[in-house]
Structures are given as C-alpha cells and as structure tokens.
Amino acid sequence: MxxxxxxxxxxxxxxxxxxxxxxxxxxxxxxxxxxxxxxxxxxxxxxxxxxxxxxxxxxxxxxxxxxxxxxxxxxxxxxxxxxxxxxxxxxxxxxxxxxxxxxxxxxxxxxxxxxxxxxxxxxxxxxxxxxxxxRPYGSLLAATDFSLAARAALEAALRLAPNATTRLLHAYSVPFRFLLGGESRRSLLHAERRRQHETAETDMATFLGGLETRLAGAERIFVEDAPEAAIRRALAIAPADLLAVGTHARPRLSEALLGSVARGLMADPPCDLLAVPPPFRSAG
Structure with missing residues (x-):
C-alpha cells in the first residue's frame, strides 16, 4: 500500500x-x-x-x-x-x-x-x-455473502490486520419460512435449515480459495438471521477490533444507497468498520 x-x-x-x-x-x-x-x-x-x-x-x-x-x-x-x-x-x-x-x-x-x-x-x-x-488490530470479524465485494473486504482487512484473530460470519435465511410452520411441517423446516447450512459451508470453502492456509484457524460462523442483526449479535458475544464488509457496486456520485447491511452499520458502527467495494465499478 x-x-x-x-x-x-x-x-x-x-x-x-x-x-x-x-x-x-x-x-x-x-x-x-x-x-x-x-x-x-x-x-x-x-x-x-x-x-x-x-x-x-x-x-x-x-x-x-x-x-x-x-x-x-x-x-x-x-x-x-x-x-x-x-x-x-x-x-x-x-x-x-x-x-x-x-x-x-x-x-x-x-x-x-x-x-x-x-x-x-x-x-x-x-x-x-x-x-x-x-494498539494494532488484534481481532477481526469478516462478514461475507460470498460476493466479490466480500472477498475484496476480507483481503483488505487481512492487509490491515495481518496478525489478528479472525472470525468469518455468514448469515442465511430459509426462504418461505412462514410456510413451513406448524408441527406437520417442522421436519421440512429442519431439513431446509440443514440444506442451507451445508450449502453455506460449501460456498465458504470456495470463497476462501487461496486463503485456506492463512485462515486455517479462523472460526467459521453460520447463522440463520438477518445479516446486520447477526453481525451485531456476534460482536456482542465476542467483540472485535475490526469489522470488514463488502459494499454494492454502484456508479460514482450516484444517489444509490449502500446495501442495507452496510448502510445500517455505517450509521452506528459497533467497532472500527472497513467497507470495501467490489474490484470493479458498475457500469449501471
């Protein structure tokens, strides 16, 4: 740099x-x-x-x-x-x-x-x-949706905090969860949760391609929750010095808002916040 x-x-x-x-x-x-x-x-x-x-x-x-x-x-x-x-x-x-x-x-x-x-x-x-x-950053929470921006945010955070203890967080949701309520469909809900979790684990492995050795000891957290709520809850349980998130691609000087997660965190950051755009600029 x-x-x-x-x-x-x-x-x-x-x-x-x-x-x-x-x-x-x-x-x-x-x-x-x-x-x-x-x-x-x-x-x-x-x-x-x-x-x-x-x-x-x-x-x-x-x-x-x-x-x-x-x-x-x-x-x-x-x-x-x-x-x-x-x-x-x-x-x-x-x-x-x-x-x-x-x-x-x-x-x-x-x-x-x-x-x-x-x-x-x-x-x-x-x-x-x-x-x-x-002191230098000693702990890092990297939130990921497995996007290019999230990968760019993780790489940037590792440059700023090379010796930090790292946690990786992915929040997922069960689609149409409200349709899977009730005793008769509880097994379907559990099965869908298990499928979402297994898919997230596979996607995380792909997302970390090339960083497996460096992040071999990183804790991987998968939770069913809204992303911002999951991030704030994770930090309430175990505070971090630095939080890294990716932002959405957008044309420069546009009035388009940040993604809702980054926007909410930016308004009231729970700790130092690194927000990183994807490694290209949207043509839209």
Whole structure:
C-alpha cells in the first residue's frame, strides 16, 4: 500500500482517525495525507480566519508525525463541499480513513453524515474509526455473502490486520419460512435449515480459495438471521477490533444507497468498520 488518506474534521473523532491512519501508515510503509475541508460558503470575513486556524492545526499534527513516518506525511487544506471534496481526494488513495460520527440533527437523518455520504459513492476502501487506537488490530470479524465485494473486504482487512484473530460470519435465511410452520411441517423446516447450512459451508470453502492456509484457524460462523442483526449479535458475544464488509457496486456520485447491511452499520458502527467495494465499478 502506497498512499493512505485520512479526512479529519479536527474533532476528537477526527483525531482518533488520524492516530489509526498513522499507525497503519507506519506498519505498511505507506505515505499519509491528512485532509481537512472547509466549507466554501463561509463568509469572507471568516474564511481567512478559519483557513489560518485549520492550517495551523494541520501543520502541528503533521509535524508531530514527520519523524515517525520518515517524512511520508503531508497536510492538505481544501475549500468545498466536504463529502464531495473527500471523494475527489480519495480517488488517488488506496485507503480512506474517517472518524465515526452520530447524526447531529434531523437533516443528517435524511441526508446522512459526511461519512455515510462519502460511503455511498466511494470506490476506495473506507475505514471508519470508532475505537481509540491504542494498539494494532488484534481481532477481526469478516462478514461475507460470498460476493466479490466480500472477498475484496476480507483481503483488505487481512492487509490491515495481518496478525489478528479472525472470525468469518455468514448469515442465511430459509426462504418461505412462514410456510413451513406448524408441527406437520417442522421436519421440512429442519431439513431446509440443514440444506442451507451445508450449502453455506460449501460456498465458504470456495470463497476462501487461496486463503485456506492463512485462515486455517479462523472460526467459521453460520447463522440463520438477518445479516446486520447477526453481525451485531456476534460482536456482542465476542467483540472485535475490526469489522470488514463488502459494499454494492454502484456508479460514482450516484444517489444509490449502500446495501442495507452496510448502510445500517455505517450509521452506528459497533467497532472500527472497513467497507470495501467490489474490484470493479458498475457500469449501471
């Protein structure tokens, strides 16, 4: 990995994202760019003042990392619409790092936070930092639906957390389960559950092609549940430092939403969240 971009709003959440990004850049030998975006609709009498204050903060934070990263760090101050400017900058990076934010008001409930709006159209792997980065990632939960995006997310997570204890989670559902209720059809329900579980085990083996040795000790979890609920339940039982999920293919800057699972997790990540698009861009 050659370049990591961290977008900071200079809050406590942004500071956590910067610390994690610096930790990853140091471990991977990558260059680090620290971006802050000031809105371009600031009144003229405030623009210069905000630029001076933000520029000073960025310069101080970059200077503190200069020796640690052997000079592979620089700051970048831009004016614009934050989520759009971050997207443009992220196109040149291999990893985008941002801090997790809760919705600040009714407008964000409809439009989404800056992180959510970036995630909707981002073609770059996005790491949303929630926890305080005091050590390298030691535990990883990779959620998979056996898609190309899920495979890309797993591979990216293994690069960021090469020594982490890994769990692999797949959630499945029994189709038309409501038709299989009642005593007379209970055996049919059990048979269908068994078939779904066996199919998932086979698909998991195919999904992990080429990674079998590296993930030989990884726990494989198969549950009948809605995906987001299964992920949150698994993390409640055994917390992880990092959660990896794939996102849906979509045209850049489209208004198409993230998949429902990634969208729900992005709104309130249970831990650090790595969201990775498939290794191609949809033409739709």
């Amino acid at each position: 050659e370049r990591i971009l961290v977008a900071t709003d200079l809050t406590a959440q942004g500071a956590r994202a910067l610390r994690r990004a610096a930790m990853l850049a140091e471990a991977l030998g990558a260059g680090l760019e620290v971006l802050h975006v000031l809105r371009d609709d600031l009144p003229d009498d405030l623009r210069a003042e905000f630029e001076r204050a933000a520029g000073g903060r960025l310069a101080t934070e970059v200077a503190a990392l200069h020796a640690r990263l052997n000079g592979r760090v620089r700051s970048r101050l831009e004016f614009g619409t934050p989520w759009m400017t971050i997207l443009d900058a992220a196109a040149e990076a291999e990893l985008l790092v941002m801090g997790a934010h809760r919705h600040a008001g009714i407008a964000e409930l409809f439009r989404g936070t800056t992180v959510e709006r970036v995630a909707k159209a981002c073609d770059t792997p996005l790491l949303v930092v929630r926890g305080d980065p005091v």
